[in-house]
Amino acid sequence: xxxxRQNLVKSLHKTRSVPESRYFQLATANQEGIPFCRTVVxxxxxxxxxxxxxxxxxxxxxxxxxxxNRCHIAWxxxxxxxxxxxxxxxxxxxxxxxxxxVEAQWDKLSDAGKKQFLWGTPGTPRNGESALHVEGDYxxxxxxxxxxxxxxxxxxxxxxxxNPQNREWHEKNEHGDWVSQSLIP
Numbered sequence: 381x382x383x384x385r386q387n388l389v390k391s392l393h394k395t396r397s398v399p400e401s402r403y404f405q406l407a408t409a410n411q412e413g414i415p416f417c418r419t420v421v422x423x424x425x426x427x428x429x430x431x432x433x434x435x436x437x438x439x440x441x442x443x444x445x446x447x448x449n450r451c452h453i454a455w456x457x458x459x460x461x462x463x464x465x466x467x468x469x470x471x472x473x474x475x476x477x478x479x480x481x482v483e484a485q486w487d488k489l490s491d492a493g494k495k496q497f498l499w500g501t502p503g504t505p506r507n508g509e510s511a512l513h514v515e516g517d518y519x520x521x522x523x524x525x526x527x528x529x530x531x532x533x534x535x536x537x538x539x540x541x542x543n544p545q546n547r548e549w550h551e552k553n554e555h556g557d558w559v560s561q562s563l564i565p
Contacts, residue, residue: 382558384535384550385429388464391457404455406433406530408444416440422455423485423527431466431530434485437474438501438524445470451530461540468530475521486521494518497525538565 395401407417418441424432431453435442445451453466475482486494498516506512516522535550545565553559 382429382535382550383560384464384537384548384558385425387462387537388425391460391462391464395457395459398457398459401457401459404453406441407452407454408441409448409450410440410444411447416444423488426529429532430471431468431532432485433528433530434489435472435526435528436497436502436524437472437526438503440503442472442526445472445528453530463538463540465536465538466530466532467534468532471529471531473527473529475523475525478527482521482525482527485527486525491518497522 392401402422403419404422405417406420407415409415420433420435422431423434426432449470449472451468451470453464453468455464455466456462473481495514495518498514498518499512500515533552535548537546537548537550539546547563547565549561549563550558
């Protein structure tokens with residue numbers, strides 16, 4: 381298990397009672413190279429060290445990742461004072477391409493979570509101040525629901541506790557093995 385993953389698993393465990401620890405910032409870029417950053421929910425870590433996020437194929441995030449699958453994550457754990465920055469390549473899975481993965485993620489959602497995918501197209505004008513109307517059935521996965529598998533290429537880890545602080549760089553070598561290097565913070 382790579383050292384960065386061991387650290388991340390410990391960070392998640394130590395902050396499991398802190399709801400904010402489940403959220404990280406995901407940055408993408410549009411065709412003009414303009415960066416876009418948003419907060420997403422961490423949905424899991426795969427056996428091959430990829431992060432899982434769910435999304436909607438009707439969003440800017442999806443469109444940007446289709447055009448350029450390179451993305452960046454910044455994840456800060458306030459309780460432990462640790463920051464992880466990941467450079468990733470995103471794979472997008474829909475129910476047509478990966479039905480088991482998509483169904484597993486859909487089934488993990490609460491009804492309130494599923495409802496967000498049944499309100500209508502994200503980013504379109506809202507009809508007054510009325511409640512959002514649910515269009516669809518919670519038992520049927522909408523075609524626009526997708527899973528993002530964020531394949532981690534490099535990790536920049538910073539632990540702000542102590543003096544001096546600890547910073548590590550992690551990347552895969554030509555054989556696919558993770559190598560680490562301590563850095564000056």
